[in-house]
Amino acid sequence: MLSIYILTHNEEIDIAACIESALLSDDVVVVDSLSTDRTIEIAEQYRANQFPVRVVQHRFESHGRQRTWMLENIPPKHEWVYILEADERMTPALFRECLQAIESGDCVGYYVAERVMFMGQWIRRSTQYPRYQLRLLKHGRVWFSDYGHTEREECEGKTGFLKETYPHYTCSKGLSRWIEKHNRYSTDEALETLHQLQSGTVNWRNLFFGATEVDRRRALKDLSLRIPFRPFVRFIYMYFFLGGWLDGRAGFTWCVLQAFYEYLILLKAWELQQFPTESPALHKEHGATHSY
Structure with missing residues (x-):
């Protein structure tokens, strides 16, 4: 099994669907950057209804620092974790492949390709598909630093690639x-x-x-x-x-x-x-x- 972290800030439109997709895991952690909308309220409803969801808040500094803080200060239930953004979804096929990759024990992290969903369809060609992000990682062996507006991973060991993809609803909020x-x-x-x-x-x-x-x-x-x-x-x-x-x-x-x-x-x-x-x-x- 693996834990799933979900990074959020003012994600009331996407958070419920994201959590629903992540409930394939028995350990879902919402890491929120002090949202001012209903993100926390919606996430807390899952915890109150006995779903395996934890909610933690931490002031955002940068994408790399937020991820590193999360990995250092929120212990996962499992040795392996998957990182989701609120406008992304876990899929059953991807989850199964993650479990298979964990069992192989060859790598400390795995890259996964995104499917950019925009204006109701998959934008496959102009998004340079496949574009990979490191999402599945062994806790304690992968960290993140800042690069531009985003982050770059620092891995203490070998990395690999998964075949399954994840949908990214990049413009779901308009x-x-x-x-x-x-x-x-x-x-x-x-x-x-x-x-x-x-x-x-x-x-x-x-x-x-x-x-x-x-x-x-x-x-x-x-x-x-x-x-x-x-x-x-x-x-x-x-x-x-x-x-x-x-x-x-x-x-x-x-x-x-x-x-x-x-x-x-x-x-x-x-x-x-x-x-x-x-x-x-x-x-x-x-x-x-x-x-x-």
């Missing part, structure tokens, strides 16, 4: 919420962009000969930061080369939103360079925090 959220994310990405351009390099070996999709994708991202007209190039790449046009209206909308996101990152990176003492990103770098 386009306005998506835009507001990615406006915040773009601040972190701008900081990471400047850092990478100033001190980082492109790993050309991983770009062409990386052992895994994760290695190749990370090298490609480092390269993309150096490409002129990046928002436009990203739209052309996603819509035409990856085949986003085959995903219909939803694919076109997704590609436009991703190009818009890239433009926000560039604008905030420019703001950092031109007005460093006034930039919101600089204030965040010096200790201000935000939530999901």
Whole structure:
């Protein structure tokens, strides 16, 4: 068996469905970043009705720190844990494969590919499927650090890949919420962009000969930061080369939103360079925090 952590902040729309999918496990832990909506109330109802659900709150600092705090301070019932976001779902097929992977004992962590669900359908092509995230891990052997607006894993041992996927309802709260959220994310990405351009390099070996999709994708991202007209190039790449046009209206909308996101990152990176003492990103770098 394995424990399932669910990370939340103001997830009243998604939390019930997420918990329902996670109840394949006998240990579900909701780790909330001080929500101000009904997230905690809904989660507590499951605990009150004798479902195996625990609810813990902790002030959000960053994605990497939240995950590491969770792993260090909330003991799971089982040696293996799976990390879910509230807008994602566990599936019976994925759960069974997780149990099989645990029994093999070969790795300390496993990557799982997401299926991005947007405007009522799976956006397979323009999302660069399969895009893997490390979700199943052995407690005490995997930690997380910050990278841009998200996190990167640090594994003390071998990792592997699962065949089953998980659905990610990336816009379940509406386009306005998506835009507001990615406006915040773009601040972190701008900081990471400047850092990478100033001190980082492109790993050309991983770009062409990386052992895994994760290695190749990370090298490609480092390269993309150096490409002129990046928002436009990203739209052309996603819509035409990856085949986003085959995903219909939803694919076109997704590609436009991703190009818009890239433009926000560039604008905030420019703001950092031109007005460093006034930039919101600089204030965040010096200790201000935000939530999901």
